[in-house]
Every structure is written in structure tokens, then in C-alpha cells.
Amino acid sequence: MPRRLTSRFFSVCATAVFCLSLAPAHAAPLAIKFKNTSGLPDAQVYIGFVGAEALTATNKATSAPLAKSEFGSEHWYTLDTLAQGVDLTSFSGRIYVGYGSPWNFTHAGYEPSPVNPSDPNAHKRYDKVEITYHGNPADVANATSFDYFSIPVGLNVYHGGTGGTLVKSLKASPTSVTLAAMESIATPHAAAVVRDGSNNFVRVIGPSVYPPPPGLPASPYDNFDGYLDYLHAYGQSHGGTIARIKGHFNGTGGGPAPHQAQDYDFTATIDAQQNITLTGHGAAVGNHTLTFHHDELNNPAAIYGANPHFQLDGAPMTPQNDLFGWIIADLFAGLNIGALGSTVEVGGQQVGQMESQQWFALTQRFAALQPSHPYYNQWAAKMSELSDAYNFAYTDRFAHVVAPLNPAEVDTLELVFLRETGAGAGNPDLPEPASAAILALGAAITLVARRRRVTLASCRC
Numbered sequence: 001m002p003r004r005l006t007s008r009f010f011s012v013c014a015t016a017v018f019c020l021s022l023a024p025a026h027a028a029p030l031a032i033k034f035k036n037t038s039g040l041p042d043a044q045v046y047i048g049f050v051g052a053e054a055l056t057a058t059n060k061a062t063s064a065p066l067a068k069s070e071f072g073s074e075h076w077y078t079l080d081t082l083a084q085g086v087d088l089t090s091f092s093g094r095i096y097v098g099y100g101s102p103w104n105f106t107h108a109g110y111e112p113s114p115v116n117p118s119d120p121n122a123h124k125r126y127d128k129v130e131i132t133y134h135g136n137p138a139d140v141a142n143a144t145s146f147d148y149f150s151i152p153v154g155l156n157v158y159h160g161g162t163g164g165t166l167v168k169s170l171k172a173s174p175t176s177v178t179l180a181a182m183e184s185i186a187t188p189h190a191a192a193v194v195r196d197g198s199n200n201f202v203r204v205i206g207p208s209v210y211p212p213p214p215g216l217p218a219s220p221y222d223n224f225d226g227y228l229d230y231l232h233a234y235g236q237s238h239g240g241t242i243a244r245i246k247g248h249f250n251g252t253g254g255g256p257a258p259h260q261a262q263d264y265d266f267t268a269t270i271d272a273q274q275n276i277t278l279t280g281h282g283a284a285v286g287n288h289t290l291t292f293h294h295d296e297l298n299n300p301a302a303i304y305g306a307n308p309h310f311q312l313d314g315a316p317m318t319p320q321n322d323l324f325g326w327i328i329a330d331l332f333a334g335l336n337i338g339a340l341g342s343t344v345e346v347g348g349q350q351v352g353q354m355e356s357q358q359w360f361a362l363t364q365r366f367a368a369l370q371p372s373h374p375y376y377n378q379w380a381a382k383m384s385e386l387s388d389a390y391n392f393a394y395t396d397r398f399a400h401v402v403a404p405l406n407p408a409e410v411d412t413l414e415l416v417f418l419r420e421t422g423a424g425a426g427n428p429d430l431p432e433p434a435s436a437a438i439l440a441l442g443a444a445i446t447l448v449a450r451r452r453r454v455t456l457a458s459c460r461c
Contacts, residue, residue, distance in 0.1 A: 057088045137408065138406070154172040182382055207377070227340075337380075
């Protein structure tokens with residue numbers, strides 16, 4: 001499937017004055033430690049570095065250089081061979097973690113498809129952490145459950161090693177807890193759960209990676225048609241408008257008008273055929289119209305993946321890292337959290353009547369904005385309760401889901417592989433939730449629980 005731009009790309013690049021690849025700073029290497037609480041032996045847990053950029057890293061125990069995995073040159077490392085961890089000097093890409101045997105490359109640029117049952121790695125268990133480290137203040141790492149969930153990975157960052165000051169912890173929940181929460185979202189239940197020939201759990205597929213209808217496998221998730229119907233009725237009672245997409249774009253370094261910093265103001269409408277139109281202007285680009293046809297909105301890559309095909313003044317387009325991409329991010333982030341058409345009042349104003357940039361200061365999301373109907377991304381809503389991973393394309397506009405790797409503040413990144421069963425945890429050294437709370441969670445969510453991302457490997461600013 002094609003790679004798509006995520007909010008992490010837009011948020012970091014578009015809020016900078018310019019966006020370019022920063023040269024590696026001459027900072028001390030980042031220590032990466034692995035804490036295996038999964039219950040599996042270290043010899044059955046592997047990691048690998050995958051990405052377009054060169055890897056500069058060594059095995060802490062032996063000082064031997066490590067190599068990234070790519071087609072024709074696969075390098076996977078079991079945790080028992082990395083007992084003291086890794087010293088990372090420079091890399092931008094993904095750190096894959098897997099259980100059992102590693103997945104294998106089939107061609108250059110390949111990464112396994114979580115949804116294609118014919119993929120040769122379909123029944124292998126793997127997950128990933130996204131990272132950029134060059135010794136720069138803006139370097140970060142994050143877990144992601146955007147495309148799928150397979151292995152619970154928590155992230156802790158420290159100053160002074162793992163025995164020093166905990167700077168930030170990104171929580172995760174064990175497999176059994178996450179699975180119990182997530183399988184109930186699909187129709188029928190568990191339709192998105194992949195198991196191997198021995199009925200062992202492999203992954204839960206997220207809603208954004210399914211092919212557009214009538215492609216197979218068909219998505220078992222809500223297609224947002226009910227929400228779009230509601231928005232049509234809402235618009236008819238609100239002067240035809242379903243949202244005010246208004247705010248400021250910080251630009252991506254000058255150049256053509258769409259890349260320049262500017263204010264923007266667009267009005268969103270929807271017709272009876274569920275086609276959405278944005279009409280308005282940017283201070284530098286002038287007047288424009290963006291059109292999103294229903295057949296494109298019905299593609300899981302659109303609302304769920306926030307990567308819709310659209311028309312700009314009648315010309316076919318896909319989102320780019322420019323003003324129009326930022327505007328689209330406003331609209332589709334609002335659809336994912338249920339802000340469009342929300343009649344919930346915050347500070348005396350209905351959320352649906354706010355300017356779009358105001359949504360990103362809200363603490364309310366999902367059911368809090370649409371209490372009567374599930375008019376929001378249900379995958380993201382459930383996953384946000386269980387994990388600090390990216391759970392939809394614009395998670396970072398609402399929550400702090402990245403671990404800072406600024407070498408002035410952080411010298412150690414710890415990846416924690418949580419156990420397969422049991423209660424949730426972020427930093428595993430923190431107290432566990434009480435049993436009563438765990439039972440309440442299970443009762444509340446009835447028992448189980450993609451978009452392929454262009455990470456900051458594409459643009460680290």
C-alpha cells in the first residue's frame with residue numbers, strides 16, 4: 001500500500017520555520033535498553049532496525065557495530081545477544097520487535113502487510129517503535145498502534161540511566177487486556193483478530209489499513225456513513241455549515257505560497273450524497289475549493305487513515321506537507337475525535353461551532369463529544385485508554401505521545417515488552433492497578449480486543 005503522511009509529519013514539520021534533514025549533532029550516544037517482562041525467554045524476542053537512513057549503533061556489551069535489516073542483508077538481534085543494550089549514535093526509522101522467528105524481506109523497500117493474508121509474514125508476530133536520533137533537541141521516539149496491535153511496548157526515557165531520573169513514561173497494556181478491549185469494536189466481534197494455524201494470537205488489525213470496498217478482506221469496522229448522514233442533517237439546521245476550518249499554518253520554509261506561513265479560513269459543507277466541500281482562503285494562497293467525494297471518504301485510508309484523495313479546484317490531489325495538507329488534517333482530526341457536529345458545550349460554546357484550531361486545546365474527545373452515538377474513531381478511542389501509542393493519524397495534536405530524546409535531558413531510552421496477560425502498566429516499576437479496577441475495565445468494555453506511516457525519517461525538524 002502507498003505510504004501516507006501522518007500528523008507526526010505535519011505537526012513537527014509544519015510548526016517549524018523550515019523543514020530539512022538536520023545534520024547529526026556530536027552528542028553522546030543514546031543508550032537503548034530492553035526490559036523483557038513478556039514471559040518469553042530473551043532468546044525468543046528479537047529486534048531489528050528498519051529504515052531508509054543509515055544506522056550508526058553498537059552492541060553495548062561488545063562494541064560491535066550493528067547493521068540495519070534490509071532486502072538481501074537481514075540483521076535481527078535476539079535480546080540475549082544485547083544483554084547490556086545498544087548505544088545509538090544516529091538513526092531514523094523503525095525499531096521492530098518480534099516474538100519467535102523474524103519476518104523476512106521479499107524485496108527492496110518491503111515491510112510486511114498486517115492485513116494481507118497472502119503476505120508471507122502474515123502469521124509472524126511483530127510490532128514497532130518509531131525513532132529519530134541524531135543528537136538533536138527535537139529527536140523523539142514513539143510507539144504506534146495506528147496500523148495494528150500485536151506486541152505491547154512501553155517506552156521510558158531517563159536522565160542518568162535507568163537508575164536515574166525518569167523523564168517520561170509512555171504506557172502500554174498487556175496483550176490480554178488490549179485484545180479484550182479491541183475485538184468488540186469489529187462486526188462481527190474478533191473479525192479483525194489474526195491467529196496462526198495453532199490458534200495463537202498474532203495481531204489485531206486496525207481500521208485504516210483495509211482496502212477500499214469492494215476489496216478483500218472487507219473491513220469489519222464502521223465506515224462513518226452514519227456520522228456523515230448525521231452531519232448532513234446537522235448542516236441543514238446550521239446554515240449549511242458543518243465546520244469552520246480556521247487557524248494558522250506555520251509554514252514549511254518559504255517557497256511557493258502553499259508552503260508559506262499564513263492564516264486560513266475555510267467553511268465545510270456536506271451534501272446529501274455525503275460529499276464534503278471546503279471553501280475559503282489562505283492569506284498567501286488566496287481562494288480555493290477542496291472537494292472530498294463520498295466514494296473516497298468510504299476508503300478506510302481516508303477518514304481513518306487521514307490520507308484522502310481529493311480535488312483542489314477540480315484537480316485530483318493527495319495530501320502534501322503544505323497548507324492544504326494542514327487544513328485537511330484539521331478536518332479529518334475533527335472527524336476522528338467527533339468534534340464536527342458536536343453539540344457538547346465547553347466554556348459556553350458548542351464544540352461543533354468552534355473554529356477548528358480550538359479543538360486541539362480540548363481535553364474532551366470521542367464519546368465525550370458524541371455521547372449519544374459512536375460518531376468518532378472507535379479504535380482510537382479504545383486504544384487511547386490502554387496505551388500512549390499513536391492510535392490515529394493526528395494523535396499528537398491532542399496528546400503527548402512522543403518520548404523526548406533531547407540529549408541535554410535524556411541519555412537512555414528503555415523499551416519495555418509487557419507480559420502477555422495481566423493488568424496494564426506503563427512504567428513497569430510503578431504499582432499495578434487494583435484488581436477491582438481491572439475487573440471494572442473488563443466489564444465496561446465487554447471482552448478482545450494502519451496507515452503505513454511516513455515517519456519523521458522523512459522530515460525531522
